[in-house]
Amino acid sequence: MPMYYFHLSDDHRLLDVDGTDLTDLAAARSHAFGVAQELMFRSQGMSDHDWSLWRMLVHDDDGKELFSFPMVDIEDS
Numbered sequence: 001m002p003m004y005y006f007h008l009s010d011d012h013r014l015l016d017v018d019g020t021d022l023t024d025l026a027a028a029r030s031h032a033f034g035v036a037q038e039l040m041f042r043s044q045g046m047s048d049h050d051w052s053l054w055r056m057l058v059h060d061d062d063g064k065e066l067f068s069f070p071m072v073d074i075e076d077s
Helices: 025-044 070-075
Strands: 005-011 057-059 065-070
Touching: 005 025, 025 057, 025 065, 025 070, 065 070
Parallel strands: none
Antiparallel strands: 005 057, 057 065
């Protein structure tokens, strides 16, 4: 199974060093949105910045960015 990494970024990056094994890109996208919703449910932001400043960046095992989205998009969905 491919490994996917779910990083958070604003003016600096918080790296997912462990990654998650998922079946495909669709599963990675679903997982990313679920993680984002959970993070936003638990707190108003991270590192003293509200979620409107953050992005979720999803990379493959080679470090290639597959997709990203502003965390604020999750609030609006």
